[in-house]
Amino acid sequence: REPARLAEPLVAALRAAHDSVRCCSRCGAFTTIDRDPCDMCTDATRDGTVICVVEEPADIVSIEASGAFRGRYHALGGKLSPAHRMGPERLRISELVARVREENVAEVLLALSTDMDGDATAGYITEVLKGVTSRRDGGSPSHGDSDWESTTLAPASRLGLRPRRIWHPAGVKVTRLAFGLPADSGIAYSDPLTLKRAIAGRRDV
Numbered sequence: 001r002e003p004a005r006l007a008e009p010l011v012a013a014l015r016a017a018h019d020s021v022r023c024c025s026r027c028g029a030f031t032t033i034d035r036d037p038c039d040m041c042t043d044a045t046r047d048g049t050v051i052c053v054v055e056e057p058a059d060i061v062s063i064e065a066s067g068a069f070r071g072r073y074h075a076l077g078g079k080l081s082p083a084h085r086m087g088p089e090r091l092r093i094s095e096l097v098a099r100v101r102e103e104n105v106a107e108v109l110l111a112l113s114t115d116m117d118g119d120a121t122a123g124y125i126t127e128v129l130k131g132v133t134s135r136r137d138g139g140s141p142s143h144g145d146s147d148w149e150s151t152t153l154a155p156a157s158r159l160g161l162r163p164r165r166i167w168h169p170a171g172v173k174v175t176r177l178a179f180g181l182p183a184d185s186g187i188a189y190s191d192p193l194t195l196k197r198a199i200a201g202r203r204d205v
Contacts, residue, residue, distance in 0.1 A: 019033075020034075021033075024036055026099070027060075027074050028075030029060045030061070040060075040064075047072070049105055049107065050072070050108075050109060051072050051074050051099065051100065051105050051107070052073050052109045052111050053076060053110050053125065054073060054112070055075070055078055055112060055186070056076075056077070056188070059111065059187035062188050062195060063111060063199070065195075066195040069109075069199050071107075074095070074099060076092050076096070078091055079117045079121040080117055080120045080121045091121075093124075093125060093128065096108075096125070106172065106173060107173040107174075107175060108173070108174050108175070109199070109202055110125060110176040110177070111187055111198075113184075113185065113186045114184060115185075122205065130172075175202040175205060176202060177195075177199060177202055178199075178202055178203060
């Protein structure tokens with residue numbers, strides 16, 4: 001009974017953490033129930049013109065540990081994967097588009113896995129963000145629905161994915177981490193130095 005009694009504080013702490021930890025309603029990072037939006041979203045010293053897009057909240061923790069990025073984040077909640085029935089409608093892509101438009105974002109940095117699904121997700125988001133029409137310009141799509149739906153980058157096309165018809169901003173710069181990251185790996189498994197170099201060497205998409 002003594003070991004069980006000693007474990008009680010740990011159990012209580014885990015239960016409290018489970019009850020209080022949430023994902024930020026704006027960026028998707030881990031936060032507490034009394035801090036939403038999270039501290040990173042409300043920190044005025046961070047660069048609000050750059051959003052780093054990741055798959056999961058744990059990826060944000062890894063990038064923050066590198067100390068190489070001082071912008072804002074956006075966790076998608078996964079990546080495109082037809083095999084796992086993970087389509088665009090299950091990811092926070094429309095929320096990303098809304099943030100880019102509303103927060104006057106100049107650059108979207110894609111910090112996604114380097115496997116096929118990660119490449120497809122990067123291609124899909126790039127296609128959505130690099131449109132020629134935006135509500136801010138007061139225009140409408142310059143091509144028909146059929147052309148819109150068939151327009152996609154190769155990685156997404158191989159998975160049978162098409163960009164959703166979303167109003168998107170014109171002129172946003174889309175970059176991706178330099179490929180110093182190991183192939184077929186996730187951001188959370190990369191060490192801080194590798195992440196720091198990858199962020200510094202990011203390239204246009």
